[in-house]
Each structure stands twice: as structure tokens, then as C-alpha cells.
Amino acid sequence: MSRSADGTRIRLNHCAKTYPGGVQALKATDLEVVPGEIMALLGPSGCGKTTMLRIIAGLETPDRQGRVLFDDDDVTPLPIEKRAVGMVFQSYALFPNMNVRANIGYGLKVAGLPRQQIDHRVDEVLGLCQLEAFAGRSVDALSGGQRQRVALARAVAPQPRVLLLDEPLSALDAALREQLRDELARLLRQLSITAVFVTHDQSEAMAIADRVAVMRDGVVLQIDRSEAIYHKPANGFIATFVGGANHLPGRASGSAIDLPGGRLDLPQALTANQSVYVRPEALRIIPPEGAGLVGRVSGRLFLGTHYRLTIDNVTTGPLSVLSADPNPPAIGDAVGVEVPSEAIMVLDSDAAGAAA
Amino acid sequence: MPRISPVKSLQLAVTLAACLFLLVPAIMSVMAGVTENYFRGISSGVTLRWIGEVWRLYSDSIWRSMLIAGVCLVFTLVIGVPAAYALNRLGGRLSRIIEEFISLPLAVPGLALALALLQLYGTWKGFRISWWFILVGHVLYTLPFMIRSVMAIFAAIDLKTLEEGAASLGASSWRRFIDIAVPNAMPGILAGSLTVVTLSIGEFNLTWMLHTPLTKTLPVGLADSYASMRLEIASAYTLVFFVMIVPLLVALQWASSRLQNVGKR
Numbered sequence: 001m002s003r004s005a006d007g008t009r010i011r012l013n014h015c016a017k018t019y020p021g022g023v024q025a026l027k028a029t030d031l032e033v034v035p036g037e038i039m040a041l042l043g044p045s046g047c048g049k050t051t052m053l054r055i056i057a058g059l060e061t062p063d064r065q066g067r068v069l070f071d072d073d074d075v076t077p078l079p080i081e082k083r084a085v086g087m088v089f090q091s092y093a094l095f096p097n098m099n100v101r102a103n104i105g106y107g108l109k110v111a112g113l114p115r116q117q118i119d120h121r122v123d124e125v126l127g128l129c130q131l132e133a134f135a136g137r138s139v140d141a142l143s144g145g146q147r148q149r150v151a152l153a154r155a156v157a158p159q160p161r162v163l164l165l166d167e168p169l170s171a172l173d174a175a176l177r178e179q180l181r182d183e184l185a186r187l188l189r190q191l192s193i194t195a196v197f198v199t200h201d202q203s204e205a206m207a208i209a210d211r212v213a214v215m216r217d218g219v220v221l222q223i224d225r226s227e228a229i230y231h232k233p234a235n236g237f238i239a240t241f242v243g244g245a246n247h248l249p250g251r252a253s254g255s256a257i258d259l260p261g262g263r264l265d266l267p268q269a270l271t272a273n274q275s276v277y278v279r280p281e282a283l284r285i286i287p288p289e290g291a292g293l294v295g296r297v298s299g300r301l302f303l304g305t306h307y308r309l310t311i312d313n314v315t316t317g318p319l320s321v322l323s324a325d326p327n328p329p330a331i332g333d334a335v336g337v338e339v340p341s342e343a344i345m346v347l348d349s350d351a352a353g354a355a356a
Numbered sequence: 357m358p359r360i361s362p363v364k365s366l367q368l369a370v371t372l373a374a375c376l377f378l379l380v381p382a383i384m385s386v387m388a389g390v391t392e393n394y395f396r397g398i399s400s401g402v403t404l405r406w407i408g409e410v411w412r413l414y415s416d417s418i419w420r421s422m423l424i425a426g427v428c429l430v431f432t433l434v435i436g437v438p439a440a441y442a443l444n445r446l447g448g449r450l451s452r453i454i455e456e457f458i459s460l461p462l463a464v465p466g467l468a469l470a471l472a473l474l475q476l477y478g479t480w481k482g483f484r485i486s487w488w489f490i491l492v493g494h495v496l497y498t499l500p501f502m503i504r505s506v507m508a509i510f511a512a513i514d515l516k517t518l519e520e521g522a523a524s525l526g527a528s529s530w531r532r533f534i535d536i537a538v539p540n541a542m543p544g545i546l547a548g549s550l551t552v553v554t555l556s557i558g559e560f561n562l563t564w565m566l567h568t569p570l571t572k573t574l575p576v577g578l579a580d581s582y583a584s585m586r587l588e589i590a591s592a593y594t595l596v597f598f599v600m601i602v603p604l605l606v607a608l609q610w611a612s613s614r615l616q617n618v619g620k621r
Contacts, residue, residue, distance in 0.1 A: 080520070080524050081523045081524070086524065086525075093521030095518060095540070106522070106535075107526055110522075111526055154521075158526065
């Protein structure tokens, strides 16, 4: 968040969304996105993140008390076409009847700018998004990655107050997604515009966003910088959803828990609704003799830089361990597991158990 | 020569027989239209005289049919495309109910529809005896085809998202209709238009009830020629009818196959 403070401040005051039929997609929520910030709305499907984005965009109206403010302007009653938002849709929604140049210039044309000015701005944006070579192409003749760039270029061309992106990378295949993720992060920083994007992919959220809002069941659970979300998750759900922490649901006895694989000493005693979580990369495989926790390897995946080991019998479910050892134990081997005390996260349990 | 299995040859025979069953009457009819004297057969000589006769006797019916089809198309476009757009935006159950309601004239026999129109407008004499009366019947009958065709393409191109895209760029709903909805619906509008023109030119049931001796259309003229002219003239009329309707049918086939490919891109 060290970037310049140009851009618009977005504030949601008490925004809830109840659909006809009574389903409440978003519970009353306050949110502030500071000027120039890139915020990710992260959560599993049905958590209300897209509804929140559409409320900011003006594609949905919040329930009665909700207010949407851009800086000090109350934009709640304005439809999307009056809000000056740029939006990148999941399916990109490029206009098939227009070529790349006409798609990018459409917002400027609608605004009634003179031809010369439109051409100038479109050229500028084409350059920014490295699309010069495709200006005359039909949008049907573009690859997925090119379409994504055109969608972004089209959204930013009219210099909107805020930029909103709905799962901008999910329509791409995995290899391309990673490359375009970096490109998108670079472009958004270059634009220094207030941006909100929705994703269900935690690595995408952490790579692109300045701050991440983790959501579930229509509620924002935690808003913080990526690092803080990862290292200081507010509860068990966030620990497992972001970065896939292991849940160790043992029986507490004093400041330790009893697990099927042995006893684990804790830095503090657990209260009734707390549980122990540990990250896969924080665990160490040690010889089983004399180890506090023992189990058996039931899975071994080679990931290039790491092996992902699955270990049974330590806890009630499988335990995931990331090991940098080039010669990790084989499937069927008995192993010991060491849990460094600084790696133990004592958090409110994930009551709904939405993520394993 | 490769041997043909008995099953294959039976299939071939059945196919050929079916083709003949369908084609022979049409060919006979067309032949009769260019034969000097039908009862003496083709040996009496080949002539275009009967076609000339048809033109002399019925050219006004033919022109009237084209006029009605053209004006009918204008009306179905002006009513149908915005209606399809509105129904698409409305969405949900209500939109389906309205669509079914608009389609009712298809379920009601043309005869009944014509009687209803006669009851309603029969006493407006000037209107009753003009071709506008027939036009009303044709618009009622063809409008659902236009609306359905355009609604189908709106669904195929995911118009809702395209419109949200245009709205996010500042376009008002009128601009979205003109810039996005209509241009992207062109294949559907084209297929709908060809359907409307083909149906209007060929429509008989309704038109038969609604016409007056001075407002005959192409198919009504055909029935009239079989009823009151010599067989060669009626057959020549059939030939003229084919020449007008077959290119439309071919174009319709082409347009609907093009429509099938929209959304598969």
C-alpha cells in the first residue's frame, strides 16, 4: 500500500443483499477500500463475494439500509452506467460484433468523445496491454489470454473511478493463469486505480491484492494484508481455506492434546471452541523412534521443489506435510512428525467445517 | 464392382421409392404446366404459353402476396425484435407465460382465427375489403416465429452479460439495444425474417377466409386457378409458386443452420 493515493475510496455501509425468496447472499457488511488499493474478495462459491462486487458495480441494489459511496458521493441509487466503473467479467463479455479496437473504444464512444481523442486513448491502452498487433482482429480470433487483456483494456480505457474484476482468470487454463496472474498484478499496479476483484483462488488473491477480504456465508471474516491472513488467520476456516492448514482435532488435556498418533504439547491451554492448526510446510519428518507423534506415509506427490506427503494415523484425518527432503520416506513407511511450537496455531474452530 | 448386401439394397430401394412418391406429383404438375395439351401428353409440344396466361390472369395476386409479405415482415420486425428484447430482459416465469400467450395463434386453427377477425372487424367495411385485413391475420400468425427466433439467439449469445458489459461502459438501455442487442442478434433476425416471409407468401387457411375476390393472394389464386381454369394454367401456376417459394426455403435452411452455429464459437 505504498503506492500513490490517487483513485477513489470505496465504502460500503451496512450493505446486505436478500434475494426474493429469502436467501440472504450477503449479511450487513461494512467495507472500505482505500484509494489506489487492490482488494481481493476471497471465498468459496456461494460466500457472497460476487454479490458484493455486483453491489459495488451497481448491478445489484443492496437492501434498504445499505449505502455505497465512491469518495463522498452516494452512488447507491445510480445504475451501473452512471457509476463510471470499469468491469472485467468472468466470461469477458466482449462484443462479438466489434473488433478489438472498437471494443476498447466503446466506452469512449458512448461518452461522446471526438473520434481523434478516442483513437488516441485506444492506442495508449492497446500499448499498455500489449495488444497493438491485435487491434484489427475480430474478438472471435483471439486466444483466451488475449481476450482477457482486451476485457481489461476495454474496462480501463474510459478511465473509470474504480475497476472491478469478477474471477478475471478463472476462464483460462492453469499454465496460462499463472502467467497472466503476474501480468495482471503488474498492470493493476501500473494503473494505480482502486480495484476490487473476486476470486476463489487463494494464491491468486495473495499474489495480486494489497489486502484480502476472506468471506464465507455472506460474512467478511477477516480483512488484512496477504501475509497477515496467512500467518495470523482469524479462525480455523481461514487457516484451512488459505494455504491449506492441517486441523488437529485432538482431545485437550491441560496444555496438550491427545491425538491418535501421540501427545502434542501446546504453548497454551485450549478453550472450549478452539482447535489446533498447523501448516504443512511447518511440519518436519523425523525418525519414528522416540518421536512425540508417529504415523504412516499413505501418499507421496512430487511437486518439483517439494514432496507433498500424506500421513495417516497421526490425527483422525490425513495429515499433509510439505517436505523439501530430496529423499523423503516412501509410501508405507512409519515416520515421526515434529511440530515446532512456533508453528502451532490455536484458533477458533471451523464450526461449519466447510473446508477439510 | 463391390457387392451390395441385401439389407443395403432394400434400404436403397425404399429410399428411392420414397423419393419418387414425393417427387413424381411435383414433377407431373410442373410438366403439365409447360405442356401444350395435358390430355395428349408431352408429345403435343412444350410451351411457355400457360405461364404467360398465369401472369396475365394472376399477376396482381402475386404482387399483392409480395406486398403483404414485405409489409408483414416490417411489422413483425418492428414489434417482434423489441418484444423479444423485452421478454429476454424480463426473464423468468412471466416471460415464458407471455411467450406462450403470443404463440397461441399457432395452436388455434387458421380458420378459427379468421372467424374471430371477421367477427371483430367484419363490419368495418373499408378495412374488411382491403389487403390490410389479410395483413393483420398474417402478422398475428407469423409474429411468434419472429419472437421465438430472436429470443433463441438472445439466449445463445448470453445477451444479459453482454449488456452488463455495455452498461459498465456507460451505455444507456437504448444504446445497448442498438449497439449490442440488434447487431449480435442478426443471424436470429435473419432466420426469423425468412420464416415470416415464407409463411406469409404460402399462407392459405387464414387468407382463404379473409380474402375478397379483389384481394386474392398467391396461394388463394392457386386454389382459384385449379377451381376455375384449365389444368395447364393451374399447373403453370404451381410452377410459378415453386419458383417463388423454393429459393426462400433454401435460404431459410441456410439461415437456420447458421443460427445453430452461434454460441458454439
